[in-house]
Amino acid sequence: MSSQPSAAASASANPLDELIAYFEGDYVALKDAKVSIMTHAFMYGTATFEGIRAYWNAEQNTLYALFVREHARRIRSSAKMLMMENLPSEDELVDIITETVRRNGFRQDAYVRPSFYKSTRAIGVRLHHLDHELYVIATPFGNYIDIEKGVRVMSSSWRRNADEALPARGKLVGGYVNMAFQKSEAELNGFDEALVMTPSGHASEGSAANLFVVRDGVLLTPPVSDDILEGVTRKAILGLAADLGIPTEVRSIDRSELYICDEVFLVGTGVQVSPVIEVDHRPVGEGKIGPISRRLSERYFAAVRGNLPEYKSWLTAIK
Numbered sequence: 001m002s003s004q005p006s007a008a009a010s011a012s013a014n015p016l017d018e019l020i021a022y023f024e025g026d027y028v029a030l031k032d033a034k035v036s037i038m039t040h041a042f043m044y045g046t047a048t049f050e051g052i053r054a055y056w057n058a059e060q061n062t063l064y065a066l067f068v069r070e071h072a073r074r075i076r077s078s079a080k081m082l083m084m085e086n087l088p089s090e091d092e093l094v095d096i097i098t099e100t101v102r103r104n105g106f107r108q109d110a111y112v113r114p115s116f117y118k119s120t121r122a123i124g125v126r127l128h129h130l131d132h133e134l135y136v137i138a139t140p141f142g143n144y145i146d147i148e149k150g151v152r153v154m155s156s157s158w159r160r161n162a163d164e165a166l167p168a169r170g171k172l173v174g175g176y177v178n179m180a181f182q183k184s185e186a187e188l189n190g191f192d193e194a195l196v197m198t199p200s201g202h203a204s205e206g207s208a209a210n211l212f213v214v215r216d217g218v219l220l221t222p223p224v225s226d227d228i229l230e231g232v233t234r235k236a237i238l239g240l241a242a243d244l245g246i247p248t249e250v251r252s253i254d255r256s257e258l259y260i261c262d263e264v265f266l267v268g269t270g271v272q273v274s275p276v277i278e279v280d281h282r283p284v285g286e287g288k289i290g291p292i293s294r295r296l297s298e299r300y301f302a303a304v305r306g307n308l309p310e311y312k313s314w315l316t317a318i319k
Contacts, residue, residue, distance in 0.1 A: 014031075016030055016139060017029065017030055017031035018030070018031070019104055019137070019138065019139060020100065020103040020104050020138075021033045021100065021135060021136060021137045021138070022096050022099070022100045022114075022134070022135060022136040023135045024119075024133045024134070024135070027099070027100065027103055030137065033135060033137070035117075035119070036121050038121040038122070038123070039117070039118070039119055039120075039121060040117075040118035040119070040120050040121070040122055040130055041117035041118045041119070041173065043123070044118075044125055044174065045172070045173045045174025045175075045177070046082060046117070046118040046127065046130070046173070046174065047082075047115055047116065047117035047118060047172070047173040047174075048075055048078035048079050048081075048082060048115065048116050048117075048170065048171055048172050048173065049075070049113055049114065049115040049116075049171060049173060050071040050072075050074060050075045050113065050114050050115075050171060051071075051111060051112075051113055051269040051270060052065060052066065052067065052068060052071050052097065052111070052112040052113070052114070052269065053065075053066050053109070053110070053111060053112075053141070053269055053272075053304070054066065054101055054106065054109065054110040054111075054112060054138075054318065055109055055304050055305045055306070056106065056107055056108050056109050056110075056305075057305050057306045057307070058107075060306055061319075062306060062317050062318075062319060063101070063106055063107070063110070063317070063318045063319070064304065064305065064306045064315040064316065064317055064318070065097070065098060065101060065112065065315065065316040065318055066269075066304050066314060066315060067232050067233075067236070067314055068094050068097055068098060068316045069090065069094055069316075070232045070235075071097075071114070071232060072090050072093035072094050072097065072114075073090055074171065074230070074232065075093070075114055075115075075116065075171070076090065076093070077169075077170070078116075078170040078171050078172060079116040079132070081167050081170040081172070082116070082118070082127055082132075082170075082172070083127040083128055084116055084118075084132045087116070088134065093114065094316070096114075096134070096136055097112060097114055097136055098316055098318055100112065100136040100137075100138050101138045101318050102318050102319075104138050106138070106140060108140050109140065109141055109142060110138055110139060110140055110141055111138070111139055111140075111141030111269075112136065112137070112138045113136070113137050113138075114134065114135070114136040115134070115135050115136075115173070116132050116133070116134050117132060117133060117134075117135070117173070118130045118131070118132050119131050119132055119133040143272070149277075150274075150275050150276065150277030150278075150288065150289055151192045151193050151266065151271075151274045151275065151276045151277065151278075152190075152191045152192050152193075152276070152277065152278040153186065153191055153192065153193045153194065153195045153206070153264075153266075153276050153278065153279050153280075154185075154186050154189060154191040154194060154195065154279075154280055155194075155195045155197065155255060155279070155280055156181075156182040156185055156186060156194040156195060156196050156197070156207070157185065158178065158181045158182045158185060158194075158196070159196065159197055159198065159199050160178070160196045160197065160198055160199075160204040160205065160227045160228075161175060161178050161227070162198070162199050162227055163227050166178075168227040168228060168229060169224060169228075169229060169230045171229060176208070179196075179207045179208050180207075182194035182196050182207040183207040183208070186207070193206050193207060193209070193266065193271075193274075193276075194206060194207040195211070195258070195279060195280075197255065198226050198227050199227075201254075201255065202222065202226050202252045202253060202254065202255075203222060203226075203252075203253040203254070203255055203257075203258060204222060204226050204227050204228055205222070205228050205229065206266045206268070206271065208268060208270060208271075209231075209266035209267060209268035209270065209271045209274070210222075210228060210229065210231040210233065210234040210266065210267050210268055211228075211253070211264070211266060212234075212237065212264070212265050212266070212267060213253055213257065213258065213261045213263070213264050214261060214262045214263035214264070214290060214292050214293070215257065215260075215261045215262060216262070217246075217247065217262075217292075218247045218248070218249055219241050219246050219247065219248045219249070219292065220248075220249050220250075220251060220253055221234065221238070221248070221249075221250055221253075222250070222251070222252060222253055223250050223251065223252065226252055231267065231268060232269070233267045233268050233269060233272070233273075234267055234268075236300070236314065237267050237273070237296060237300070240296055240299055240300060240303075241296065243310075244295060244296070244299065246292060246295075246296075258279045258280075258284075259279060259280070259282050261284065261285070262284075262285045262290055262292075263275070263276075263284060263285055263290030263291075263292055263293050264276035264279060264284050264293075265293045265296075265297075272300070272301075273293070273296060273297040273300050273301070275289040275290065275293040275294070275297065277289065
C-alpha cells in the first residue's frame with residue numbers, strides 16, 4: 001500500500017495550520033490553538049480584539065508592524081469594559097504581539113489579531129466571575145477591498161448600536177454582528193461597503209471603518225459622541241492632514257451632506273485609506289478619487305511601509 005497521502009488528504013491540508021500563534025501563554029501551531037464550544041466567548045461574544053497590519057518593505061528587507069503600542073493600549077481599555085482584570089501590561093502585550101509575528105517569518109504584508117476572551121466554560125449571560133485568556137494570530141493579508149478604483153457605498157437600514165446599548169468605543173467581538181448585518185446588506189445590494197447612521201440620523205461610520213468627508217477644502221469627520229470607534233487610523237489621518245496643512249473639523253455629518261460633498265473616504269486597519277466614489281447611486285464629486293483623498297492616501301502608504309522617516313514612530317520593525 002502506498003505511503004503517500006491521498007489526493008483528498010492533500011487537498012484538505014490548510015497552510016494556515018502551521019502558522020505560529022500565541023495561545024493561552026505559549027507559542028503553538030495554529031492548528032493546536034483550540035477552545036471548547038462551551039467557551040463563554042464563543043457562546044456570547046464576550047471578547048475583545050484588535051486588528052493590526054504589518055507591511056513588508058522589500059528594499060529594506062523589513063516587516064513594519066503599524067501602531068502596535070496604540071492597539072495594545074486600546075485592547076486593554078476594551079478588556080476593562082468587559083470586566084477583565086490582571087491584564088498583561090502594555091509593554092508585555094507589545095512583546096507578545098511582535099514575537100508572534102517574528103516567529104512566522106513573513107516576507108509579505110500581514111494581519112495580526114490579538115484577542116482577550118472569556119475562557120470559562122459556562123452557560124449564562126454575564127461579564128463577572130469569568131476567567132479570560134489571550135490569543136494572538138498572524139496571517140498573510142492583502143487589501144480588504146479594492147482601494148484603487150474607489151468604493152461604492154449605500155446607506156444601511158441597520159443603525160449603529162448606540163454607546164449606551166453597547167460601548168461603541170470598545171472593540172467588542174459581539175458588537176460586530178451589528179456590522180455584519182450592515183456589510184452583507186450592502187454587498188448583496190451590489191455595493192462595496194455600508195454607510196451607517198446613528199439612531200439620530202447622523203453619518204457615523206462604515207461597517208468597520210471611520211468616515212471622512214471633504215467640503216470646500218475642509219476635512220470633516222464625526223465626533224466620538226456619534227457612536228464611532230475611536231480609530232487608531234482615524235487619529236493618524238488627522239495628524240497627516242495637520243502636517244499637510246489641510247484644515248479639519250470634527251463635527252456631526254448629515255446624510256444629505258454626503259450627496260453634495262467634494263470627497264468621501266473611509267479609513268481603518270482593514271480598509272486602510274479607501275476613497276469613496278459613489279454614495280446611494282450618487283457620484284461623489286466628479287465620481288473619481290479626489291485630490292485630498294489621494295494626497296492623504298499616498299502619504300499614508302509611504303509612511304506605513306517605512307519610506308517616510310518622520311513617521312517611523314508609527315512603526316515597529318520586525319526582523
